[in-house]
Amino acid sequence: MQNLQKVNLAEKLALFQDHWHPRIVGDLNGQQVKLVKFQGKFVWHQHDQEDELFYVVRGQFDMEFRDRTVTLNQGEFIIVPRGVEHRPVAHQEVEVMLFEPASVLNTGNVQNELTVAQLESI
């Protein structure tokens, strides 16, 4: 039968330490589930074709928009609609689960040293 393994978020998050580098932990319906750790300020960017969900597994971060900031705590998520500029800022390390199409590039319309073009599955 197909792979029916469960995924334990804490176990997967223990496998890496770097920031702003998402790992793939699930694939379904053309979408992916990713885990990532944020610390510091990311780059302003947007995704023209994809909505993105950010769910806080542990910690807290600010999702900055051009006209407001939304502080996300553990157990909360936000959906950033396609086309909306945003920048995650984490004053301390935060662990985040992402739901988004498999096509998403982490820095969206921007390519810089934070861009991770090829993501691993863990």
Added chain:
Amino acid sequence: MQNLQKVNLAEKLALFQDHWHPRIVGDLNGQQVKLVKFQGKFVWHQHDQEDELFYVVRGQFDMEFRDRTVTLNQGEFIIVPRGVEHRPVAHQEVEVMLFEPASVLNTGNVQNELTVAQLESI
């Protein structure tokens, strides 16, 4: 600007008490995020076209397959691929977040008293 409200899972889960009746809490990329409470045994069913993700927010439940059972604890998820028969069984109440296409019917290929055809957004 578009709706950029965050969603607090615990606050949303406090809004309903019934079992096996998912509520929609997010829409993105043709997919939906739903919250549901399970208690007892559901019905064996499958989804022919859709993969389904079950993430445990609080509690524990067993995902039964025809050849095995996977016990899911808080902080764990499983992806049930399309076409795979499954039955959630919760010995005590469990709170679950679902991520699946907007087209999913909770009982899949089965229609009975547990079927909820029209889901509310909360």
